[in-house]
Amino acid sequence: MRLSTLFLRTLREDPADAELPGHKLLVRAGYVRRAAPGIYSWLPLGLKVLRKVEDIVREEMDAIGGQELSFPALLPREPYEATGRWTEYGDNIFRLKDRKDGDYLLGPTHEEMFTLTVKDMYSSYKELPLTLYQIQTKYRDEARPRAGLLRGREFIMKDSYSFDVDDAGLEAAYQRHRAAYVKIFDRLGFDYVIVYADSGAMGGSASEEFLAVSPVGEDTFVRCEASGYAANVEAVVVPQAQPVDASAVPAAHVEDTPDSPTIDTLVTRSDALHPRADGRGWTAADTLKNVVVMLTHPDGSTEPLAIGLPGDREVDDKRLAAQVAPAEWAPFEEKDFAAYPMLTKGYIGPTMLGLESPSKIRYLLDPSVAEGSAWVTGADEHGKHVYDLVLGRDFTADGTVQAAEIREGDPSPDGAGPLTLARGIEMGHIFQLGRKYAEALDLKVLDENGKLVTVTMGSYGVGVSRAVAAVAEATHDEIGLCWPRELAPADVHVVATGKDRAVFDHAELLVGDLEASGLSVIFDDRPKVSPGVKFKDAELLGVPTIVVVGRGLEQGTVEIKDRRTGNRREVPVGRAVGEVL
Ligand code: ATP
Ligand code: MG
Ligand code: MG
Ligand code: MG
Numbered sequence: 001m002r003l004s005t006l007f008l009r010t011l012r013e014d015p016a017d018a019e020l021p022g023h024k025l026l027v028r029a030g031y032v033r034r035a036a037p038g039i040y041s042w043l044p045l046g047l048k049v050l051r052k053v054e055d056i057v058r059e060e061m062d063a064i065g066g067q068e069l070s071f072p073a074l075l076p077r078e079p080y081e082a083t084g085r086w087t088e089y090g091d092n093i094f095r096l097k098d099r100k101d102g103d104y105l106l107g108p109t110h111e112e113m114f115t116l117t118v119k120d121m122y123s124s125y126k127e128l129p130l131t132l133y134q135i136q137t138k139y140r141d142e143a144r145p146r147a148g149l150l151r152g153r154e155f156i157m158k159d160s161y162s163f164d165v166d167d168a169g170l171e172a173a174y175q176r177h178r179a180a181y182v183k184i185f186d187r188l189g190f191d192y193v194i195v196y197a198d199s200g201a202m203g204g205s206a207s208e209e210f211l212a213v214s215p216v217g218e219d220t221f222v223r224c225e226a227s228g229y230a231a232n233v234e235a236v237v238v239p240q241a242q243p244v245d246a247s248a249v250p251a252a253h254v255e256d257t258p259d260s261p262t263i264d265t266l267v268t269r270s271d272a273l274h275p276r277a278d279g280r281g282w283t284a285a286d287t288l289k290n291v292v293v294m295l296t297h298p299d300g301s302t303e304p305l306a307i308g309l310p311g312d313r314e315v316d317d318k319r320l321a322a323q324v325a326p327a328e329w330a331p332f333e334e335k336d337f338a339a340y341p342m343l344t345k346g347y348i349g350p351t352m353l354g355l356e357s358p359s360k361i362r363y364l365l366d367p368s369v370a371e372g373s374a375w376v377t378g379a380d381e382h383g384k385h386v387y388d389l390v391l392g393r394d395f396t397a398d399g400t401v402q403a404a405e406i407r408e409g410d411p412s413p414d415g416a417g418p419l420t421l422a423r424g425i426e427m428g429h430i431f432q433l434g435r436k437y438a439e440a441l442d443l444k445v446l447d448e449n450g451k452l453v454t455v456t457m458g459s460y461g462v463g464v465s466r467a468v469a470a471v472a473e474a475t476h477d478e479i480g481l482c483w484p485r486e487l488a489p490a491d492v493h494v495v496a497t498g499k500d501r502a503v504f505d506h507a508e509l510l511v512g513d514l515e516a517s518g519l520s521v522i523f524d525d526r527p528k529v530s531p532g533v534k535f536k537d538a539e540l541l542g543v544p545t546i547v548v549v550g551r552g553l554e555q556g557t558v559e560i561k562d563r564r565t566g567n568r569r570e571v572p573v574g575r576a577v578g579e580v581l
Pocket of ligand 3: 426
């Protein structure tokens with residue numbers, strides 16, 4: 001690649017809409033260009049890096065027996081209707097109509113298409129196990145496309161799907177993918193953690209995420225040094241949650257309950273709640289009663305979710321759930337439960353008020369509620385409102401409510417030690433889907449005994465375009481991008497300086513030698529550009545080794561500079577290739 005002809009324009013100024021340094025640099029260095037919010041064009045250098053990430057992912061998927069294919073991004077509505085995702089995805093999918101008024105969508109992920117294709121082509125256990133994958137463009141109308149490629153509305157994902165006849169087969173396929181992901185993220189050079197993950201809209205059971213440790217990550221995870229336990233905070237889920245019969249829940253408002261506070265005014269804590277000295281929540285005074293967890297629906301309506309005991313009772317929440325009949329829960333009276341059957345099914349342990357880890361909050365959620373937010377309200381004996389926002393976070397459609405504020409130092413669920421918190425970027429996600437999709441779309445095969453059995457599936461994603469951004473974010477410095485060799489758009493950046501024809505001729509020969517020895521080269525052969533500008537551009541582009549051919553030639557040397565460390569040394573021209581290799 002010669003900079004005199006390469007389709008590249010570097011920028012001195014940061015793009016106005018860029019939030020993160022790595023993103024600013026990718027735009028300034030001419031790797032990508034924004035076309036619309038969350039939608040990017042890949043310019044030649046950017047595409048080279050993207051292809052390198054793809055190659056690593058492809059090699060590791062092939063190594064575990066994955067077979068590559070490619071599905072369209074433009075998909076019919078029906079399969080997504082059959083699995084419920086046409087509506088479940090809400091505003092997050094791009095829907096469109098064709099000229100005959102038919103409904104289509106731009107695929108956010110492809111479980112449905114893979115399942116249907118396998119169903120069409122396979123019919124026997126003998127054809128399984130099977131792993132298929134694609135590296136393909138996905139579309140999600142993200143609410144907050146952010147940080148460029150990190151959260152695109154159009155982005156590139158590797159998605160693979162495993163098909164097995166039994167649970168042991170699925171477990172093996174899952175473990176193969178897990179091992180392949182370890183290799184992929186090692187090769188990409190990430191500092192990453194593997195965390196238990198929430199399975200979200202996918203359903204299914206076992207699920208882990210690969211998070212690149214990064215302060216700019218949108219995910220928060222907890223880790224326990226002692227046991228190695230690590231989980232996305234979203235996944236520190238309380239497993240007891242069970243669906244509540246929605247039809248049994250009257251449309252009630254808390255105002256209907258005489259003892260309960262109204263909830264329309266957000267009143268700050270009264271003296272019934274005392275901040276704890278260690279800053280972790282509040283201690284409730286004896287006088288506090290009627291603690292209610294409120295659910296606010298997206299449309300602004302509210303309903304009570306659970307009630308609890310005053311926070312200073314020394315009661316273990318598990319025992320409370322098992323042994324204390326709801327009717328005994330002070331200070332609610334029987335009539336209150338009659339009015340709110342839902343309330344009888346939930347409770348708040350003392351932890352809610354900060355006596356222990358707030359991660360232990362347990363309650364049940366109406367399964368018809370797909371999203372919302374919750375908060376806690378209560379009243380002391382004088383009828384004052386006591387209020388504080390304890391939960392802030394989303395509910396999942398499967399009826400579980402995720403733990404809220406887990407704090408640094410909280411005990412890990414396995415009891416092995418304290419938790420530490422950090423942020424990460426979700427780079428990959430592996431799921432044991434089970435039979436959810438196969439059942440919905442009727443994917444069955446004949447087993448050894450000639451009986452029809454439903455296939456069990458896994459789904460596995462890697463954010464390929466996100467990886468480019470995450471590497472840029474993790475490796476850049478204040479002067480530019482700083483690629484690891486395996487992902488850099490070239491191995492060497494050769495700069496010819498000055499106006500002397502002989503210098504350019506020598507540089508040309510050196511470039512030829514470097515390429516002949518298998519290295520890829522960016523050659524700054526621009527005749528009328530000052531050395532200062534050339535050096536700045538070389539630093540901005542971030543190729544790991546920079547070779548300067550210039551004044552040193554009179555002594556028969558060139559300068560070799562390491563982009564990351566800034567270390568430079570003069571070496572004889574004849575030894576330059578060997579030094580770079
Ligand atoms: P996130 O939590 O960041 O929204 P997700 O859990 O919705 O991601 P998955 O459905 O698990 O994403 O998709 C598999 C992988 O695709 C993710 O692990 C991530 O690396 C990548 N990915 C998801 N959404 C985006 C996006 N909007 N832009 C770029 N990459 C994405
Ligand atoms: Mg998402
Ligand atoms: Mg996620
Ligand atoms: Mg995910």
